[in-house]
Amino acid sequence: MSGEHLVSALVRDEPRVLTRITALFGRRGYNIKSLSVGATETPGISRMTFVVGGERGVVEQAMRQLQKLHDVLQIIDHSQEKYVDRELVLLKVRVDKDTRLEVRQMAEDFRARIVDAGRQALMFEVTGDEGKITAFIEQMRPFGILETMRTGRAALIRGSNADIASHVYGGESQALAALASGLSPVPQPREASSRDGGEQ
Amino acid sequence: MTPTQDSPDIRWSGAGALWASLEAHGVHTVFGYPGGAIMPVYDALTFFPQIRHILGRHEQGSIHAAEGWAKATGQLGVVLATSGPGATNLVTGLADAMLDSVPLLAITGNVASHLIGTDAFQEADITGITLPVTKHNYIVRSAEDVPRVIAEAIHIARSGRPGPVLVDIPKDVQLAACEYRPADLRPHPPLPPREPEPAALAAALELLTQAERPVMMVGGGALDAAAEVTALAHAWNIPVITTLMGLGAFPASDPLWLGMPGMHGSVAANRAISEADVLLGIGLRFDDRVTGRVRDFAPRASIIHVDLDAAELGKIVSTHCPVRADAAQVARALKEQAPSQIPERPDWLAQLEEWKGRGHHPEVWGAAQAVRQVVARLGPDDILSSDVGQHQMLAAQLARFERPRRWLNSGGLGTMGFGFPAAIGAALAEPDVVSMVIAGDGGFQMTAQELATLKHADIRNVKICIINNSYLGMVRQWQELFHGERYSEVELGHSNPDFLKLADAYGVPGWRAEDSASLDEALEGWLNHPGSALLEVVVPSQHHVFPMVPAGASLSEMLETEPVRAGVMQTGTVQDSPDGVEAPGDDMEAVPIMALDAQRGGER
Numbered sequence: 169m170s171g172e173h174l175v176s177a178l179v180r181d182e183p184r185v186l187t188r189i190t191a192l193f194g195r196r197g198y199n200i201k202s203l204s205v206g207a208t209e210t211p212g213i214s215r216m217t218f219v220v221g222g223e224r225g226v227v228e229q230a231m232r233q234l235q236k237l238h239d240v241l242q243i244i245d246h247s248q249e250k251y252v253d254r255e256l257v258l259l260k261v262r263v264d265k266d267t268r269l270e271v272r273q274m275a276e277d278f279r280a281r282i283v284d285a286g287r288q289a290l291m292f293e294v295t296g297d298e299g300k301i302t303a304f305i306e307q308m309r310p311f312g313i314l315e316t317m318r319t320g321r322a323a324l325i326r327g328s329n330a331d332i333a334s335h336v337y338g339g340e341s342q343a344l345a346a347l348a349s350g351l352s353p354v355p356q357p358r359e360a361s362s363r364d365g366g367e368q
Numbered sequence: 369m370t371p372t373q374d375s376p377d378i379r380w381s382g383a384g385a386l387w388a389s390l391e392a393h394g395v396h397t398v399f400g401y402p403g404g405a406i407m408p409v410y411d412a413l414t415f416f417p418q419i420r421h422i423l424g425r426h427e428q429g430s431i432h433a434a435e436g437w438a439k440a441t442g443q444l445g446v447v448l449a450t451s452g453p454g455a456t457n458l459v460t461g462l463a464d465a466m467l468d469s470v471p472l473l474a475i476t477g478n479v480a481s482h483l484i485g486t487d488a489f490q491e492a493d494i495t496g497i498t499l500p501v502t503k504h505n506y507i508v509r510s511a512e513d514v515p516r517v518i519a520e521a522i523h524i525a526r527s528g529r530p531g532p533v534l535v536d537i538p539k540d541v542q543l544a545a546c547e548y549r550p551a552d553l554r555p556h557p558p559l560p561p562r563e564p565e566p567a568a569l570a571a572a573l574e575l576l577t578q579a580e581r582p583v584m585m586v587g588g589g590a591l592d593a594a595a596e597v598t599a600l601a602h603a604w605n606i607p608v609i610t611t612l613m614g615l616g617a618f619p620a621s622d623p624l625w626l627g628m629p630g631m632h633g634s635v636a637a638n639r640a641i642s643e644a645d646v647l648l649g650i651g652l653r654f655d656d657r658v659t660g661r662v663r664d665f666a667p668r669a670s671i672i673h674v675d676l677d678a679a680e681l682g683k684i685v686s687t688h689c690p691v692r693a694d695a696a697q698v699a700r701a702l703k704e705q706a707p708s709q710i711p712e713r714p715d716w717l718a719q720l721e722e723w724k725g726r727g728h729h730p731e732v733w734g735a736a737q738a739v740r741q742v743v744a745r746l747g748p749d750d751i752l753s754s755d756v757g758q759h760q761m762l763a764a765q766l767a768r769f770e771r772p773r774r775w776l777n778s779g780g781l782g783t784m785g786f787g788f789p790a791a792i793g794a795a796l797a798e799p800d801v802v803s804m805v806i807a808g809d810g811g812f813q814m815t816a817q818e819l820a821t822l823k824h825a826d827i828r829n830v831k832i833c834i835i836n837n838s839y840l841g842m843v844r845q846w847q848e849l850f851h852g853e854r855y856s857e858v859e860l861g862h863s864n865p866d867f868l869k870l871a872d873a874y875g876v877p878g879w880r881a882e883d884s885a886s887l888d889e890a891l892e893g894w895l896n897h898p899g900s901a902l903l904e905v906v907v908p909s910q911h912h913v914f915p916m917v918p919a920g921a922s923l924s925e926m927l928e929t930e931p932v933r934a935g936v937m938q939t940g941t942v943q944d945s946p947d948g949v950e951a952p953g954d955d956m957e958a959v960p961i962m963a964l965d966a967q968r969g970g971e972r
């Protein structure tokens with residue numbers, strides 16, 4: 169199954185840690201579609217969330233490669249848990265005296281804030297999940313989008329547990345049990361596998 | 369007080385801390401080559417006479433020697449190099465060690481911290497360059513960090529699935545004062561071997577119990593589990609295939625041994641894979657040279673894959689039963705659960721016995737015959753290293769290993785130039801056995817300068833055998849079979865050196881043989897000479913390595929023997945045909961190999 173996969177990682181805050189991670193995906197020809205990184209509550213540990221495109225099986229294999237990196241402490245596969253994700257977008261939209269009001273009203277519906285206002289353009293700040301952001305951008309497109317900057321998605325697992333995913337690649341017994349019992353989607357049942365992927 | 373370049377206090381510096389740390393980790397032999405950015409380390413070495421440093425003649429030679437040391441002993445290999453060109457000369461060896469999971473520590477000097485990133489003299493971003501070919505790498509930022517980083521680096525190199533780790537130390541960090549105490553130098557305790565999950569074990573047991581045509585496939589990850597693997601095979605009466613990297617993990621004299629699988633594997637091994645109903649793989653990664661066309665690999669089998677590295681499970685072949693655990697632990701556990709009545713499997717074993725009789729090299733003079741005669745002289749504890757090419761595949765097919773870590777070769781990267789320096793490393797680790805290398809006339813010249821190392825380190829047990837076919841034989845074979853006999857840039861004979869004179873120039877005595885009888889004679893002189901020696905065996909150019917699975921073909925499309933004439937193959941064993949080509953039956957039918965290959969696109 170091809171598509172977008174949302175993954176978070178807790179990593180050591182070391183030089184080149186980002187290079188190590190992106191290189192792994194790059195090597196398999198996958199684009200990281202978005203990436204956000206920041207410090208965590210624990211000094212020396214950063215959290216990153218990234219969105220990668222590609223076939224599920226191969227992305228999962230890449231995640232297990234990631235888990236092997238010394239600087240990667242934990243990989244959280246968000247397809248396995250309920251999570252909250254948000255992205256912040258700055259959007260500059262063209263306006264004139266006829267459209268100004270309409271654009272402002274539409275933005276209000278999306279709870280987008282005006283952060284800069286000029287005679288010919290308004291800049292909005294909007295926060296939300298993927299669906300909301302996409303919808304907002306589509307609404308604004310007819311008026312003329314001048315510039316966009318997106319921070320990339322940031323995600324956290326719901327609930328009161330901290331940094332614990334039931335499906336942690338390469339983590340201790342849980343991952344092993346999942347792998348071994350075949351519950352994990354990682355080792356595909358033979359029939360549904362990439363066997364017919366043909367010549368590599 | 370800050371140590372200066374001419375102060376004995378260099379002992380109490382980052383450089384001194386490096387040697388003290390290595391010593392605390394049991395390192396007593398290192399390989400390397402000095403230069404400007406690592407001079408404080410070499411200076412400090414003079415205060416550590418317990419540590420033996422082997423000066424090579426090229427950093428690539430040094431790192432392959434460290435690999436040879438590590439592959440023969442299973443222990444950490446250590447190599448040192450200076451910044452810039454010294455460091456970049458290590459890259460091939462690091463990539464080699466990465467692919468073959470060799471525990472290796474590479475120490476490089478670098479320009480002073482304040483110069484890093486300024487394109488200073490002999491600066492190379494070696495941690496950037498080696499990022500994809502090391503298990504991990506470090507730049508050490510301060511002298512106090514040296515003991516911690518070395519302990520960590522060695523721990524990473526050795527634990528789990530082993531691999532190379534590079535530690536880059538800027539020159540100012542080497543020189544800076546560092547008052548390390550014994551407690552700072554202590555190694556990390558090794559990780560306990562990973563046990564299999566009961567559920568995984570149960571699933572594996574169920575598959576094995578129901579198996580009628582089981583086969584085991586054992587790779588380099590099982591080299592330290594040879595006893596357990598052997599006991600497991602006997603308890604369940606399961607035939608065993610050993611991959612190129614796993615040769616020796618199961619004794620070749622055992623009737624259950626089927627040989628090596630893959631591109632130049634044995635008929636028995638490849639047929640067993642194609643017919644088996646359960647394939648138990650232990651410590652291997654299903655390299656494309658082993659699987660042939662993946663979609664047709666083991667088409668009738670449920671696959672149990674045991675590996676320590678979760679990222680290998682399901683990477684190439686999909687697996688019914690992945691078991692992430694230490695090979696020895698799994699083998700022991702499965703053996704304990706063996707049925708009280710050993711399964712007899714008469715039909716399956718009889719079938720395999722028949723296949724074992726097929727696909728052998730004819731007894732005519734050529735590289736195969738030469739290799740057969742040479743490897744017959746190896747004792748069970750002797751070490752055989754090989755370079756890369758036809759001679760390598762012949763050695764892998766024809767040598768008989770009774771125990772692990774007696775066969776050293778560059779499996780994953782296929783590095784020409786590996787064999788000879790690796791034999792040097794192994795010879796230093798085990799001075800009491802013969803450390804033999806079989807190399808091609810091409811590959812030997814890639815690291816021939818290490819002949820000087822034999823003398824430098826007074827190494828007396830390296831026996832170099834060059835199979836001189838006057839060609840880059842393996843490439844020639846592909847050009848003949850898959851590129852319409854257009855021999856492009858593979859002829860060496862005209863420009864090869866006189867190998868005996870070359871050896872003589874380094875003070876190494878040489879023998880030459882040109883046929884079977886003269887080889888027997890030369891072997892006596894070569895092996896009985898009380899020191900390292902070279903043997904050149906001159907063989908015809910036109911021979912091929914068979915059996916062969918063309919690139920992209922399935923194992924069942926293996927070509928068992930030499931073509932009847934150039935460009936034409938015997939394909940008597942083709943069963944299923946790929947892509948709509950008519951399948952000949954068991955009645956030998958000649959098919960132009962080009963036709964087979966055109967549809968797959970060979971590659972090398």
Ligand SMILES: Cc1ncc(C[n+]2csc(CCOP(=O)(O)OP(=O)(O)O)c2C)c(N)n1
Pocket residue numbers: 755756757758759760782783784785807808809810811812835837839840841842843
């Ligand atoms: C460093 C390197 N360069 C190129 C190759 C490609 N290659 C594989 S086998 C081979 C020929 C080796 O010739 P030789 O050493 O004479 O051995 P032979 O095959 O003749 O036994 C070559 C060029 C390689 N494996 N490694």
Ligand SMILES: [Mg+2]
Pocket residue numbers: 757808809810835836837838839840841
């Ligand atoms: Mg040759």
